[in-house]
Amino acid sequence: MNFNQVTIIGFGLIGSSIARVLRRDCPAVRIVCGDSSLDVCKKALELGIANSASTDLAEAVQGSDLVVLAVPVGACGGVAEAMAPGLKQGAVVTDVGSVKQAVIASVKRHLPDYVDFVPAHPIAGTEHSGPEAGFAELFQGRWAIITPLPETPLNAIETVTALWESAGSNVEFMEPRRHDLVLAITSHLPHLIAYTIVGTASDLEDHLKADVIKFSASGFRDFTRIAASDPVMWRDIFINNQEAVLEIVQRFTEDLTGLQRAIRWGDGRVLQDMFARTRAIRRQIIDAKQADYRYPNQLSALVPQPEALRKASGS
Amino acid sequence: MNFNQVTIIGFGLIGSSIARVLRRDCPAVRIVCGDSSLDVCKKALELGIANSASTDLAEAVQGSDLVVLAVPVGACGGVAEAMAPGLKQGAVVTDVGSVKQAVIASVKRHLPDYVDFVPAHPIAGTEHSGPEAGFAELFQGRWAIITPLPETPLNAIETVTALWESAGSNVEFMEPRRHDLVLAITSHLPHLIAYTIVGTASDLEDHLKADVIKFSASGFRDFTRIAASDPVMWRDIFINNQEAVLEIVQRFTEDLTGLQRAIRWGDGRVLQDMFARTRAIRRQIIDAKQADYRYPNQLSALVPQPEALRKASGS
Numbered sequence: 001m002n003f004n005q006v007t008i009i010g011f012g013l014i015g016s017s018i019a020r021v022l023r024r025d026c027p028a029v030r031i032v033c034g035d036s037s038l039d040v041c042k043k044a045l046e047l048g049i050a051n052s053a054s055t056d057l058a059e060a061v062q063g064s065d066l067v068v069l070a071v072p073v074g075a076c077g078g079v080a081e082a083m084a085p086g087l088k089q090g091a092v093v094t095d096v097g098s099v100k101q102a103v104i105a106s107v108k109r110h111l112p113d114y115v116d117f118v119p120a121h122p123i124a125g126t127e128h129s130g131p132e133a134g135f136a137e138l139f140q141g142r143w144a145i146i147t148p149l150p151e152t153p154l155n156a157i158e159t160v161t162a163l164w165e166s167a168g169s170n171v172e173f174m175e176p177r178r179h180d181l182v183l184a185i186t187s188h189l190p191h192l193i194a195y196t197i198v199g200t201a202s203d204l205e206d207h208l209k210a211d212v213i214k215f216s217a218s219g220f221r222d223f224t225r226i227a228a229s230d231p232v233m234w235r236d237i238f239i240n241n242q243e244a245v246l247e248i249v250q251r252f253t254e255d256l257t258g259l260q261r262a263i264r265w266g267d268g269r270v271l272q273d274m275f276a277r278t279r280a281i282r283r284q285i286i287d288a289k290q291a292d293y294r295y296p297n298q299l300s301a302l303v304p305q306p307e308a309l310r311k312a313s314g315s
Numbered sequence: 316m317n318f319n320q321v322t323i324i325g326f327g328l329i330g331s332s333i334a335r336v337l338r339r340d341c342p343a344v345r346i347v348c349g350d351s352s353l354d355v356c357k358k359a360l361e362l363g364i365a366n367s368a369s370t371d372l373a374e375a376v377q378g379s380d381l382v383v384l385a386v387p388v389g390a391c392g393g394v395a396e397a398m399a400p401g402l403k404q405g406a407v408v409t410d411v412g413s414v415k416q417a418v419i420a421s422v423k424r425h426l427p428d429y430v431d432f433v434p435a436h437p438i439a440g441t442e443h444s445g446p447e448a449g450f451a452e453l454f455q456g457r458w459a460i461i462t463p464l465p466e467t468p469l470n471a472i473e474t475v476t477a478l479w480e481s482a483g484s485n486v487e488f489m490e491p492r493r494h495d496l497v498l499a500i501t502s503h504l505p506h507l508i509a510y511t512i513v514g515t516a517s518d519l520e521d522h523l524k525a526d527v528i529k530f531s532a533s534g535f536r537d538f539t540r541i542a543a544s545d546p547v548m549w550r551d552i553f554i555n556n557q558e559a560v561l562e563i564v565q566r567f568t569e570d571l572t573g574l575q576r577a578i579r580w581g582d583g584r585v586l587q588d589m590f591a592r593t594r595a596i597r598r599q600i601i602d603a604k605q606a607d608y609r610y611p612n613q614l615s616a617l618v619p620q621p622e623a624l625r626k627a628s629g630s
Contacts (some may be wrong), residue, residue: 074583123533127597182526183533190534193508198593200563201500205569209499211416213596213603215458218438218498219505221600222537228597231590238578238586247401248515249575253568254509255518260564263553268389271553275546278513281528282442282543283535288528303484 001026001163007064009034009057009079011044012230013069013125014096016134019049021167024136034060034083043131058086066159069095069107074236076304077106084110091115092156094163096122098183100147100176102240108149116156119176120146122169123187127228140168147176184244188237189252192245194226195234316341316477322379324349324372324394327545328413328440330385331449334364336482339451345483349375349398358446368490373401381474384410384422389551392421404429405469411437413498413548415462415491417555423464429472434491437484438502442543455483456498462491498552499559504567506549509541 006022008015011033019031031052035041035244041053061067061083069076076095087093093115097103100119111117124142126133144164148157176184182201201212201220212220228281238245261268321337323330326348334346348365349372350356356368368376376382376398384391391410402408408430412418415434426432439457441448463472476486489497516527516535525536526608553560577585 108474123530142532145530171411178526182523182530185519185523186527186530186535187533190512190538192574193512193538193571194534194591195593196574197505197508197567197590198596200504200567200570203566203593204500208497208500208599211493212500213599215438215460215497215501216600217457218502219509219541220501222541223505223508224593224597226437226534226537227590227593229590229594230595231587233584234590235583238574239581239583242578242581245578246575249571251485251518252512252515253571253575255515256508256564256568259507259511259553260561260568263557263560263564266554266557267479268550268554271550272546273547274514275510275542275544277517278510278539278542279544280519281513282539284528285531285539288531 001027001159001166003029003065004030005017005030005064006066006068007032008050008068008070009035009074009083010069010071011035011040011050012070012129013054013129013133013138014122015068016044016047016049016131017124017136017138018068018070018096018134018167020136021139021163023049025151032060032064040131047097047131049131049134057083061088061091063088065091066163067091067093068163069093069097070223072230072233072236073097073099073103073240074232076103077110080107080110082165082250087115089114092118092159094118094120096120098237099153100179100189104147104149104176116153118146118148118152118156118160120144120164121179121183122164122167124169125229127206127225129230137168139164140309141170143172143173144169145172145179147174147179158189162226181242181244184241184248188241188245189230189248191226191234192194192238193252194223197223198227217267252263316474318344318346318380320345320347320379321381322347322349322376323385324375324398325367325386326350326355326365326368326392326446327385328444328448328453330383331359331362331364331446332439332451332453333383333385333411333453333482334359336450336454336478338364340481347379348373348395348525355446362446364446364449365482368614370397376401376403376406378403379406382406382408383478384408384412387545387548387551388412388414388418388555392417392425395422395425399427402427402430406430407433409433409435409475411435413502413552414556415494417466419462419491433467433471434462434464435474435475435479436462436498437479437482439484440478440544442540444545444548450531452483454479457484458487459484460487460489460494460555462489462494462511476567492550495556496559499563501555502584503552503556503560506541506544507553508563508567509538510549511537513542531625593612 008019022029030051033041033044038055044053046048071079101283104119121140122144124139164171323334339345345366348359348368359365359368386394417432420618437456437459479486
């Protein structure tokens with residue numbers, strides 16, 4: 001990576017993790033934090049993962065070879081507009097958003113033609129937020145999808161590829177439209193469903209809710225981790241990938257209605273056939289090395305027990 | 316535990332794990348495997364976790380002090396009927412089903428009045444099935460819910476309590492009706508939703524499905540493990556807890572429709588408020604020590620990476 005200075009706008013989980021990758025791999029690079037929150041700017045300096053910080057985004061990008069937008073997707077357009085006057089000739093601008101078409105539409109029109117935009121999306125995260133939640137290993141072994149524009153020059157694509165490879169990610173190239181559809185299925189729908197089910201439980205009468213929390217390990221708990229993800233980030237994702245999300249929610253609802261009907265009429269055949277099919281998908285994911293096949297005595301990893309968990313988290 | 320002989324009917328994941336607990340804790344106890352599958356009977360003997368085995372259930376229960384039904388909930392009535400003639404006077408009969416009211420109704424009427432029935436439900440499992448998938452630690456640190464009948468004598472309840480305490484479980488007592496409602500929310504609905512979402516994905520066009528598997532770590536993967544659970548077991552659970560499941564599915568669907576509408580109309584406030592509420596529920600589960608709060612550098616535990624996973628599973 002051949003940068004003198006990199007600006008990261010938005011020093012949350014993702015932005016601060018990228019800063020930590022740069023600190024680790026390119027200690028000579030100057031890192032500038034641009035964030036609308038003065039507290040976050042201070043924290044970035046305090047943590048030693050930025051050399052300077054500013055809430056003025058045009059100032060923050062001045063002189064930077066690479067600018068990374070790591071803000072919620074709904075904020076990308078406004079950030080691009082605000083920083084544009086400060087962008088250096090030949091700078092590469094990239095982002096990390098979970099939606100590509102809407103971000104491209106909102107960012108591109110604000111950028112001067114002497115900078116290059118490379119839309120990207122590292123598929124990584126935790127349910128924690130903020131500059132302290134980041135860590136350099138976040139992207140290790142994960143996918144980073146780059147969705148180049150027809151006009152993006154090869155060297156700009158290579159710059160962003162180098163960043164993600166340095167972070168330990170496997171880089172993939174995709175069309176923006178396809179990215180948004182695939183992510184609607186693999187990420188946005190699962191999050192929407194998890195938010196819904198946890199919301200449904202949170203509306204229960206108090207005495208029932210206490211038991212739901214107590215016995216959450218029987219399935220519910222798996223959904224609560226996902227449903228603890230950043231609210232603003234996810235609000236923006238759903239609204240900005242509206243078309244693909246609504247299409248896939250519609251399919252999901254039809255399928256759920258079918259199962260609901262089978263339960264009401266006691267149609268065991270429909271249920272059993274469906275459940276046998278879904279088991280096969282798990283097998284394919286294991287075969288694709290995206291999950292493992294744990295077996296006897298691997299239980300503590302499979303269904304974490306409170307004691308083991310406390311040990312694992314070092315508390 | 317004061318048994319000479321225990322019969323376990325159904326030597327799958329749960330039944331064979333109970334056998335392993337007994338082998339470990341009461342090596343003098345004779346274990347009888349009752350299973351309608353001759354292959355499973357042979358396997359139980361081969362694994363050394365049963366002293367004898369029979370596909371004739373009345374024969375299998377003869378002389379046993381404790382009989383554990385570890386078959387899918389829809390099979391409990393038929394099993395009770397088949398084994399009844401062989402039951403010894405004063406025997407304790409228990410089960411492990413995830414539904415209690417329907418099992419009580421179907422089992423009780425077949426049992427002679429000289430045996431005692433103690434309905435129970437260990438909240439434990441993996442997505443694997445069969446006698447080889449079991450292990451003695453399966454129940455360690457997990458809940459075991461006992462839902463005694465008004466006529467169940469205390470000593471029979473104590474017998475079943477001792478079994479689960481020996482397995483390392485925390486025993487709780489509950490009314491059958493409440494059990495079925497709480498489990499509908501914490502376990503049955505999450506499983507139904509996971510089955511649905513994985514089913515929706517499995518209906519996608521092939522080229523899209525390949526990408527869904529490839530990028531499954533972005534949320535979808537968490538659902539596939541749950542949706543790989545035993546198809547017959549889950550078919551029976553949904554059909555036998557129909558009322559509670561349909562009630563909670565109805566609430567879920569209403570809530571999902573509300574979010575769908577907010578996405579369509581771009582109503583970010585509704586989404587963000589909801590997502591902030593669900594984050595609070597996660598916090599309560601962590602406070603209740605039913606999940607941990609992993610933080611930076613605990614990522615390998617949080618979002619398993621293929622390499623780490625292969626190591627963990629020892630392959």
